[in-house]
Amino acid sequence: MPDIDIDFADRNIILEKLKHRVAKLDTEKKHNTGVYFTEVPCNPVNNVSTIDYKTADKRGYFKLDFLNVSLYKDIKDEDHLNKLIQKEPLWTLLEHKDFVEQLFHIGEHGTILESMKPQSVEELAMILAIIRPGKRHLLGKTWKEVSETIWKKPTTNEYYFKKAHAIAYAMAIVVQMNLICEGLVNA
Numbered sequence: 340m341p342d343i344d345i346d347f348a349d350r351n352i353i354l355e356k357l358k359h360r361v362a363k364l365d366t367e368k369k370h371n372t373g374v375y376f377t378e379v380p381c382n383p384v385n386n387v388s389t390i391d392y393k394t395a396d397k398r399g400y401f402k403l404d405f406l407n408v409s410l411y412k413d414i415k416d417e418d419h420l421n422k423l424i425q426k427e428p429l430w431t432l433l434e435h436k437d438f439v440e441q442l443f444h445i446g447e448h449g450t451i452l453e454s455m456k457p458q459s460v461e462e463l464a465m466i467l468a469i470i471r472p473g474k475r476h477l478l479g480k481t482w483k484e485v486s487e488t489i490w491k492k493p494t495t496n497e498y499y500f501k502k503a504h505a506i507a508y509a510m511a512i513v514v515q516m517n518l519i520c521e522g523l524v525n526a
Contacts, residue, residue, distance in 0.1 A: 344404040348411035365391040372404040428516040464505035473499025
């Protein structure tokens with residue numbers, strides 16, 4: 340089954356309007372983001388699936404991940420989002436710990452950003468992949484070396500980012516970088 344993530348400023352707004360079931364982890368806890376819009380077996384008291392998401396996937400149930408991405412709360416409208424996407428960010432800001440700490444997914448990886456110095460969305464996406472266990476071995480390699488294998492599925496079962504996922508998150512980080520800069524200019 341494909342892995343589909345949908346980002347929201349506040350996922351609860353849409354979930355309150357749609358009949359859904361909450362996915363379950365194999366640890367018996369609620370999945371933080373996973374929901375079903377089909378009749379997956381569930382506990383009627385808490386609306387949580389009675390089978391974990393991996394078992395549900397094997398049985399053909401289709402899970403969607405509805406993610407809260409708070410940076411979207413500061414986006415005024417579609418035109419504003421498009422401007423933030425199209426604006427080239429100040430890539431050198433990724434070499435400054437105080438700035439990087441404000442960014443989602445990479446906030447704790449300032450030393451990696453400072454040493455690798457990404458200068459494009461694709462390079463930032465590669466950083467997002469490198470900080471996952473399945474591609475950590477590429478840390479410190481040249482961009483050319485990284486680009487040769489970064490998007491190949493690892494032979495181990497370690498967690499990794501697929502290219503589409505990493506590019507999408509890199510674009511969201513670009514939006515966030517530009518929002519921060521916009522806020523500083525307008526302050």
